[in-house]
Amino acid sequence: MLSEFDLIARYFTRPARNTERVALGVGDDCALLMPAAGMQLAISTDMLVEGRHFFPNADPAKLGHKCLAVNLSDLAAMGAKPLAFTLALSLPAADREWLAAFSQGMLRLADAHQCELIGGDTTKGPLNICITIFGEVPAGQALRRDGAQAGDDIWVSGTLGDARLALAGYRHETALDQASQEAASKRMHAPTPRVELGLALRGIAHSAIDISDGLVGDLGHILDRSRVGARLEADRLPAGTILARQEQDLRRRFTLAGGDDYELCFTASPARRDQVLAAAASCATTVTRVGRIERGSGLRIVDASGKPIDLQLASFDHFKSS
Numbered sequence: 001m002l003s004e005f006d007l008i009a010r011y012f013t014r015p016a017r018n019t020e021r022v023a024l025g026v027g028d029d030c031a032l033l034m035p036a037a038g039m040q041l042a043i044s045t046d047m048l049v050e051g052r053h054f055f056p057n058a059d060p061a062k063l064g065h066k067c068l069a070v071n072l073s074d075l076a077a078m079g080a081k082p083l084a085f086t087l088a089l090s091l092p093a094a095d096r097e098w099l100a101a102f103s104q105g106m107l108r109l110a111d112a113h114q115c116e117l118i119g120g121d122t123t124k125g126p127l128n129i130c131i132t133i134f135g136e137v138p139a140g141q142a143l144r145r146d147g148a149q150a151g152d153d154i155w156v157s158g159t160l161g162d163a164r165l166a167l168a169g170y171r172h173e174t175a176l177d178q179a180s181q182e183a184a185s186k187r188m189h190a191p192t193p194r195v196e197l198g199l200a201l202r203g204i205a206h207s208a209i210d211i212s213d214g215l216v217g218d219l220g221h222i223l224d225r226s227r228v229g230a231r232l233e234a235d236r237l238p239a240g241t242i243l244a245r246q247e248q249d250l251r252r253r254f255t256l257a258g259g260d261d262y263e264l265c266f267t268a269s270p271a272r273r274d275q276v277l278a279a280a281a282s283c284a285t286t287v288t289r290v291g292r293i294e295r296g297s298g299l300r301i302v303d304a305s306g307k308p309i310d311l312q313l314a315s316f317d318h319f320k321s322s
Contacts, residue, residue: 007094007122011103012087014117021083021136022116031118033084039136042080046070050127055170060098062189063129064105069193070212071133072113073262076198077210079143080135082113087120090128113195143201143208143266148226152206152267154291155276157197160215161251162240163188164258174250176242184242191262196283201266204275208266214257219265220299232256232291235304252311256301267293 013026021034035041048067050056068085075082087106091099110117115133166184168174176184194210201208207226209218215237223230237255244251268276273289280287294300301309 042135044074060101061105064102072193073210075135079202080137082115084116085133088130090125146225147207152293159240161243161254163260200279205266229296
């Protein structure tokens, strides 16, 4: 049977790739990081709990990808370059096959973003994955939630809603054929963190957030922190490929408040539209202008003709959502 230290050595210990920034990684009481001169550290933590954030018996390779992807998405929203991360892992048992697939899925994504695993902890218990990620951003250039300005365009990257549609299919809330379920599920199980877009938007966007709990709720955090309001055009929201085939009410609900998209929502001056589009093109990511920041407070959702839409929407809340 694997011991705790055998487990760490076999599946999670590698020589540091980025020795300029990581002076000491896995194997000591602390890791040692060296941010470049003039850089600030951007730090975020996310916890994924079995039965709450992912299904029991989830594919371990996809789970390894997703648990790091959601953290990379936070760095993307700040315009921060990934640097390193720690992993705290609670496991029911030290299953070699599960650990091999999980670590491969996670470290493959880490390598794609040159993000070092530098430490963490393991213990026996219910399956629980907690990652703390570190990035760096030039001082004063981080994309924040409190920078939106009246008159700004509101943009979203990629598409929205297919992850929520996949969940609806799993829960039998919506009938999907097998091909549609599998296609939508890719967005749920293997999100793409928009790290390159976040970097490209530095100096262009006034504010940004990643869409993890649903656009309405996450945009609401920008509005609250920036002390502004907004007008959001529901029928301009870019629905995912599978969701786009569904009826209008479902499209609206899942693009507005679906969650698990891990796209970026950001605001920028209308004068910067060409720069926004160029930034998106530089990293092969689509962006869509979906609304406008306004003076005052609150969020108004309208249809294609500008008529207010009255929908009862709630983004994901860990202590309210089922």
